[in-house]
Amino acid sequence: MLHEEVVGRIRDILLDGEIPPGARIPERELCERLDISRTPLREALKVLAAEGLVQLLPHRGSRAAKLTDKDMRDLFEVCQGLEALAGELACERITDADIAEIAAAHAAMVQHYREGDLIQYYRGNRAIHEGIVNAAGNPVLSGLYASVTARIRRARYVTPMTSQRWAFAVSEHEAILNALQRRDGAGLSHILRAHLRHKREEVLQAGFAETDTNELTLKIA
Amino acid sequence: MLHEEVVGRIRDILLDGEIPPGARIPERELCERLDISRTPLREALKVLAAEGLVQLLPHRGSRAAKLTDKDMRDLFEVCQGLEALAGELACERITDADIAEIAAAHAAMVQHYREGDLIQYYRGNRAIHEGIVNAAGNPVLSGLYASVTARIRRARYVTPMTSQRWAFAVSEHEAILNALQRRDGAGLSHILRAHLRHKREEVLQAGFAETDTNELTLKIA
DNA sequence: TTTTGCATTTTTGAATGCAAAATTTGGAAT
DNA sequence: ATTCCAAATTTTGCATTCAAAAATGCAAAA
Known part of the structure; x- marks a missing residue:
């Protein structure tokens, strides 16, 4: 191996x-x-x-x-910055073919939303964000993004997803795709930042604070 | 150890x-x-x-x-994004004491410039940029910044520094300090981006392309 | 003289062994 | 029964060792 x-x-x-x-x-x-x-x-x-x-x-x-709440906040903050940068760069460099690919991923994700399949929705969501970051054509950026999102990932799934929030997230994604198709770098950057800010609020309000197993056993005892 | x-x-x-x-x-x-x-x-x-x-x-x-030219370009691009983010966050969070500290580092750096001490100038330069990034109060950001700048660092010193460029860089640093003192996040972010863009142009125009030792010996032979 | 094939040497990647440090265990004293 | 301390055990961190892969050197053939 x-x-x-x-x-x-x-x-x-x-x-x-x-x-x-x-x-x-x-x-x-x-x-x-x-x-x-x-x-x-x-x-x-x-x-x-x-x-x-x-x-x-x-x-x-x-x-x-x-991860403490502070760690999570910091990670989201950096993630916002990286995605915002990627959004601007992607709009300058993305090909029509790659836009089409992301549009297809978006459509698939919306379909999963309609079907109420949260797992598949998250998977599609991730593919879109990664697609945008990779469209920036900057492997250094892609690498840092992968490292930061990996650490965030666990938290994403613990967040309770209400139908209202879900609908709003989907609407944000519509705006993201729209900005990308118009190649509106500033606009895309702005929307991505807001999108992540909202996600961060959800995660932190859900009371994300990773208790370690020792503390947990103590509480149980 | x-x-x-x-x-x-x-x-x-x-x-x-x-x-x-x-x-x-x-x-x-x-x-x-x-x-x-x-x-x-x-x-x-x-x-x-x-x-x-x-x-x-x-x-x-x-x-x-x-590092290839492309690698260097990518690294600078990400570095720009990180510093821009740090600049905005720093303006929201920095204390008066920390501003004073950076102002002192700036004054010292200008003094090294007047004395023509390039090594000390670079050292001071780095301290200022690190100071701003750390003032963002985000260890994740500081860590990524350290990693990216480490890779760039070697190239910085190979760039020939003309007196004209040096003077301009110092003037940019005046603007950086000024924006920080006014806590003008957007302005600081903008100046930092431009500052790094100029630095990148210098480095790449200097024909940065790291030849490995084997190629080198072949050329010599 | 150059090239090809093979044996030797070197270097890499991973398993094992060993000393030091930390944790756990057991028992004695309170 | 509880607390404290020392012995035993486990775990860690590193040096050493070993097998496999790659590089090197050399001789023979083209």
Whole structure:
């Protein structure tokens, strides 16, 4: 198994919440599961720590990073900035074909909304945002965006989605597609910022504060 | 020696150009120099690869990453976006004390300019930009900024600095400080973007294209 | 002289072993 | 019964070792 694959596998385990935020990462167990020795596992953990997904405590092992409200706010803030930048650049550089692709993804997402399929809706949503970012044609930007959204991702799904909010989000997406089709960089940038601001408010109001497993057991006891 | 320290030491070696872009990273040599074994060294190299400073070639070891013109353009583009965001946020949040600190750094930098001390000028320049970014009060943003500027840094010093350009850069910095003191977020953001755009033009016009050592030896031969 | 094929050497990537540190356990004293 | 302390166990971090892959050198053939 290649180094990057090990990193990816562990990243997925963390993002799926299989190892909950704040929980210790059991080296030996993961080694057996991935069928590798501790050396490559620890290399991967160090990389994930640099990404902010893992917290290393010297001589005390590693834990799945726990995000505070402040962390989440900061991540959204940066995410807003990155998407806003991507929106402007995308409008300058995107091809008609790529616009068509994003329009198709948008239509599919709206269909999932009509069907009330939240999971598929989120998947489509993500594809659109990623499509815009990638349309900026800047791999550095795409890379940072991927890193930031990965850390945010878990929170997105814990947010309760009311029908009113959902409808509003879809309307925002209509505006996003419209600005993109008009290649209105400033407009797109503005809408994206607002869209993310709203999402952030939802997540933070939902009382996002990752309690680590120890605290949780204490509360239960 | 702590893991983070190893990463830092190697990062410095790369940023100082001691191992030139494209050159192989001699594991054994570095091990002896840092007085560590290959295990922690390789952990550090993997982290630096994730940061984009090192390129890993499976079964062929690691090389100092070589930046193309496109890479440099992309990095500057993202850097612009990050600084613009930081500028807006800083104006909302910065304290009078922090403004005073940046003003002092600015004065010192101008003094270095008058004395013609380019090295000290660059150092002061960097302190100001970092000060603004940190004043945004967003560690995620500060982290990404550090990572992006690290990769750009080497190029900055290869740019020939004419007295005209230098004077203009200083005048831009006057405007930056002014906007910050007025807490004019939009204005600061705008000036920072222009400032970086100019810097980027200089760097790219200087014909930045990192030739790796092999190509170099071929040219010499 | 240049090129090709093979053996040797070097280097890489990963497993193992070992010392140091931290955690847990068990028992004694209060 | 509870608290505190020391011994035992586990876990961490790193050096070493080992197998596989790549690079190098050399001789033979074109």
